[in-house]
Amino acid sequence: MKQFFVFVRKEFYHVFRDKRTLFILFGMPVVQVLLFGFALTNEVKDSPVIVVDNAKDEASQAIIGKMYASHYFDIEKAPLSHNEILENFRDGKIKAAIIFPANFNADLSHTNKAQIQVITDASDPNTATTVLNYATSVIKSYQEELAQNTRIPYRISTEVRNIFNPQLKSEHNFVPGVMAMVLMLICVMMTAISIVREKEFGTMEILLVSPFKPILVVFAKLFPYLTLSMVNLVTILLMSVFVLGLPIKGSILLLVLLSMLFMVCCLSLGLLISNIAKSQQVAMLISLVGMLMPTMIFSGFMFPIENMPTLLQVISNIVPSKWYYTIVKFVMIKGLGFSSIWKEALILAGMTCVLFFVALKKFKIRLE
């Protein structure tokens, strides 16, 4: 046991003496949270919008007022014709046009139904969808206000519901994604590199000739990176709560425990890579291309899996990050308990066990 701790201490020396790597390790989650939170956001602010108010009544004024109040639109009111609106779209001057029909309020109060036309510039589908969603959410909130005053249900058409994320805050989706990415990167890449480095420098040979058990080498390697990952996990969670204002809705304990499971899974992957890779560069490359890319593509964090061809959907199931991402999303954002995620947790645990034992078995005791 004493041998083991001597070795673990040495691993920590390696980590702390390599200032550049250390900086990257601790800086990466901070930078990623900030980048995804503020720079790479899908939020569209102050989109230029033309409002054609043919009604000019109480209801239309109220809705327009609400739109002004939100920071999503930069509204210009103009009584334009259909063709004039099209021209504005063509020139790229506006992202959307919102048209109230004449008798809007009258329709609403007499028939309880009314329509608003929202035209978006779908040449940029992402922005178009987002603007449309903002518009509908503003309309919906007006509708809810009306409903409070009377029992009669008013209906204004186009209903898009944004459950769990009524303000369409984009941070909500990326925090679990960043967690999966950062943990993946640190655990897989750092473990693989640190073992391959020992092979490259010839120190692995010395360790294998010594009575120190190879399996202890493995465990001693995993220790520091598990610790680092925990620090990063805490950093991300703290930033998410205090910088992005995104609370952790579910159980923190559950989140941390399952994150640790994911870390062990990634460490095993790193161990496996270290068996294949002959040099540190190769180890890094395999980690980046073989692990980080699938995490970005198949976890569902950047691209919705449901929209992928069936084959890719099937492939996505073997990516551990996908399951971890789902777990974090459910626990952290939706606030669900273990009963809702046990299936994902079980799959992740199963993957971890298999990977860990294969990695240990493959870890070469003798040199070829």
Place this chain on the structure above:
Amino acid sequence: MKEIVIQTEKLSKIFGDFHAVDGISFEVYKGEIFGFLGANGAGKTTAMRMLCGLSHPTSGKAMVAGFDVFKQTEKIKKNIGYMSQKFSLYDDLTILENLELFGGIYGMSRKEIREKSQSLIEKLGLENESKKLVGSLPLGWKQKLAFSVSIFHEPKIVFLDEPTGGVDPVTRRQFWDLIYDAAHRGITVFVTTHYMDEAEYCNRISMMVDGRIEALGSPSELKAQFHTDNMDEVFYQLARAAKRSDS
């Protein structure tokens, strides 16, 4: 009666149909400096790795420090030291930390490590460097230090795989002083080398050609056997017959 610490009998290592080591038999005595010579690809490193328990022999018998290389590699590992041709200390650890690590791995007590480190650092004259990172030391010092680490736990046998590669002649001479010192303390030294002047420093040497030991004896015996007055010529005569070169 000399005490035998390494004994092999028809020890072989075969990869597919390639006989890397082809039935070698020899004995090494306690406290001896045994030179293990041969051209590149002759099978020296493979043979040495089998003796260290790093590689499993295909056939034959071998006892190292009284233990069987087939069954008792763990016990062998406790009783040997090893230094490879690559410099093999941790560059990002200080001299003292390296000593603590390797002492710890071999199960030495903290007190023992402290005392031995102290005397070792004094002996090597590294008092001012003991807290510096090993990476900042010149190669010659690193090499000497690596050897000192390999015998830090007082093994019965130390295996040195081309330990003086890339070192200047003065440092090599100092390095061999350390080897003599270890041999005097009763540590058996098993060393491979390319330098024929170093071969002269050994008590006995074996010459490996194409996986077989073609000559074995003291430097003077070998010179007499091959009717020459220098080891270069002995090596040349043997290596010329080799069929395989760099693998």
